[in-house]
Amino acid sequence: MDILIWITSAIALSWFMAYSRASLSSYTLAFAVLMLLGTFFSVISFVGWVVFALIALPLNVTNFRKQYVTSPLLALYKGIMPEMSRTEQEAINAGTTWFDADLFRGAPDWQKLHNFPQPRLSAEEQAFLDGPVEEVCAMIDDWHTTHERADLSPEIWQYLKDNKFFAMIIKKKYGGLEFCAYAQSRVLQKLTGASSVLSSTVGVPNSLGPGELLQHYGTKEQQDYYLPRLVKGEEIPCFALTSPEAGSDAGAIPDFGVVCKGEFEGKEVLGMRLTWDKRYITLAPVATVLGLAFKLQDPDGLLGDEEDLGITCALIPTDLDGVITGRRHFPLNVPFQNGPTQGKDVFVPLDFIIGGPKMAGQGWRMLVECLSVGRAITLPSTSAGGIKSLAMATGAYSRIRRQFKLPIGKMEGIEEALGRIGGNAYLMDAVTTMSTGAIDLGEKPSVISAIAKYHLTEKMRACVTDSMDIHGGKGICMGPNNYLARGYQGAPVAITVEGANILTRNMIIYGQGAIRCHPYVLAELQAAGNKDSKQALDDFDHALFGHVGFAVSNIFRSLWFSLSGSRLLKTPYQDETRRYYQLMTRFSSNLAMLSDVAMLTLGGDLKRRERVSARLGDMLSYLYLASATLKRFNDEGRRAEDLPLMQWAVEDCLYNIQQAMDALLTNFPNKIVGKALRVLVLPLGCWLTKPSDKRDHQVARLLQTPGDARSRLGEGQYLTREDSNLMGQLEQTLDDIVACEPIFEKVCRAVGTKLPFYRLNEVAEQGLACGAINETEAELLRRAETGRKAAIDVDDFDPADLVADKSLLAGEDKNQPHAA
Secondary structure (H helix, E strand, O other): OOHHHHHHHHHHHHHHHHHOOOOHHHHHHHHHHHHHHHHHOOOOOHHHHHHHHHHHHHHHOHHHHHHHHHHHHHHHHHHHOOOOOHHHHHHHHOOEOOHHHHHHOOOOOHHHHHHOOOOOOOHHHHHHHHHHHHHHHHHOOHHHHHHHHOOOOHHHHHHHHHOOHHHOOOOHHHOOOOOOHHHHHHHHHHHHHHOHHHHHHHHHHHOOOHHHHHHHHOOHHHHHHHHHHHHHOOOOEEEEOOEOOEOOOHHHOOOEEEEEEEEEOOEEEEEEEEEEEEEEEEOHHHOOEEEEEEEEEOOOOOOOOOOEEEEEEEEEEOOOOOEEEOOOOOOOOOOOOEEEEEEEEEEEEHHHEOOOHHHOOOHHHHHHHHHHHHOOOHHHHHHHHHHHHHHHHHHHHHHHOEEOOEEHHHOHHHHHHHHHHHHHHHHHHHHHHHHHHHHHOOOOEHHHHHHHHHHHHHHHHHHHHHHHHHHOHHHHOOOOOOOOHHHHHHHHHHHHOOOOHHHHHHHHHHHHHHHHOOOOHHHHHHHHOOOOHHHHHHHHHHHHHHHHHHHHHHHHHHHHHHHHOOOOOOOOOOOOOHHHHHHHHHHHHHHHHHHHHHHHHHHHHHHOOHHHHHHHHHHHHHHHHHHHHHHHHHHOOOOHHHHHHHHHHHHHHHHHHHHHHHHHHHOOOOHHHHHHHHHHHOOOOOOOOOOOHHHHHHHHHHHHOOOHHHHHHOOOOOOOOOOOOHHHHHHHHHHHHHHHHHHHHHHHHHHOOOOOOOOHHHHHHHHHHOOOOOHHHHHHHHHHHHHHHHHHOOOOOOHHHHOOOHHHHOOOOOOOOOOO
């Protein structure tokens, strides 16, 4: 055997074993066989065997390896890695990993993805959507709610209570609806299409709050008392976490309670004296029971030896002496009930702690565990529902509204924006479906919930802006007929709550993802913190050498995928999606490899390198968004007419993954490492592009043309065609406009000139006069003109109606404009 052949064989063997993620023992055995062959053909000498033994034996003799290799590395690891705080540990331990872990580990199983069951509504859940949800959408007048009343009407408040809208998460044994997460999402999506105030009001009690916390952690007495009252609407709950001094850094809340004895309802009891100052608390102005987070102290040791017990959650009736319900906040002209709450030296029994005294100090764990579920439902769902409705409305408006003698939707600039709106609407609905489906399978997907919250609220903000640009003057003039402006004004609200988006992107997604989704990092951290030195060494040894093999594998896989373009990878389908799966597998391996290099080169400093973690988090996020999109396409029957929507969404995700990777390598703290990594993962540079002009055109046409694909995009939204529903009116007008276009052309041919596409009622009369059309066709033209005018008209007001303080008008001519 020639030495060159043996070296080639050794390289090929190493490559294969690394690619297939073989164990250390398997790799050693395989290489030993190759050494034997080399010896037989006089290629390997005694010296070669000595070198092999010096490398292989220490690594494979467990006790030797632990003492002379692992033990020093464990000591070094402890010195490098910063100690995690208790709140950080509880956040890391909260929730579960799901398909996000597959994406992080470099070899996602796409068949596994498609085998997850498609979420379904029960007959009861569907009936609720078709009945009470449809009814309350018909009842709401968003202009009256947001401008004239600055609140839901008393009738709607009572309807929500009577129909258990605040009890979707509460179990049936307490009288609640006990809907699945997917059903909750569909309800919120539909409500958002009618009014964001309505969806916010319903969403909060069904998310992180007293109802959720009581069911998971409450005592039986607390559950039996509060949950039936919450179901009936006898209690309105809110949850107070955010303080003026602690927003995104919720663990730093200054609010406190001191364990002491005091008098409550005429008896001396062991309790807590609470002081708090909270703000931004949704439903606080109308709440009857306050879920309160505070830091509990026990200076006199009444509960044990620990003085600082930590964050604790308690239920506080708002009618207690000392509880101050503040005035309302006014969040960006979307006036859902939101405001401050304060208390000073409010004494309550220890039994007011959710779960009783034994849960003192367990509040942060309770919060992050519940947030890992709720964060995936409420804001992602309201964002998706809002954009689904706007996609339908903006598509219709773009076909109805004409400039330069053609529908504005045929202009390429408008098509570009419509492409983004339609593609993102398809993706956002896919993400909410897949994420809530995971919850219904029993998962508490903390990383996925952060991904969904951040990216869907950001996409909502971008799409609302695109829609506003398309509508122009129609969008900026407020009034009863404006279905867009409140969504545009209120977009930043979702960006700021449940963890501000800057924090979520830069710290939470990857901070949790790298530890929870990586197959070895959490085990290494736990081993390093283990007080049992022998167990710590055993666990660290197992995790460390598994990690090394995992890292080496992803280096070889990334290089191979770069050289081969990942075109040899097997995929579950051999159609238009084949290339998407291949590229996503490639990027998954790149993410795993880049994560390990970042952790190796930056160590504990990675925690402070937020832009590094943000870009790695973007890669993980867009892999998940694309996965959800492909799953939706598959679950819905891989319909050809839906292809443009799916393709736009996945291609946009792939482009953003590449951009995140390029930015990471360009700005990598160690420039030499960054350049070496670029050769490994982007040897040909950035080659993926944004969705093409052709793709934008396909999506834009789909949004403007009635059909099955368009109907599926808006499925579940409040589009009922009745006079009080602006969205339903637009849908009817779109149908009428499309139907009357050939009639209009017929009249133009008959009169011998190209008429302008307005005053269609006059066109109808011309057509009848020359005998080109019949009365039925003329009536369609008249109805289309009525709808067309309504679609493009904007509201105007008496000047006096726009003055909030009417006292300023005293003695003035109310019909005259007033200078500022």
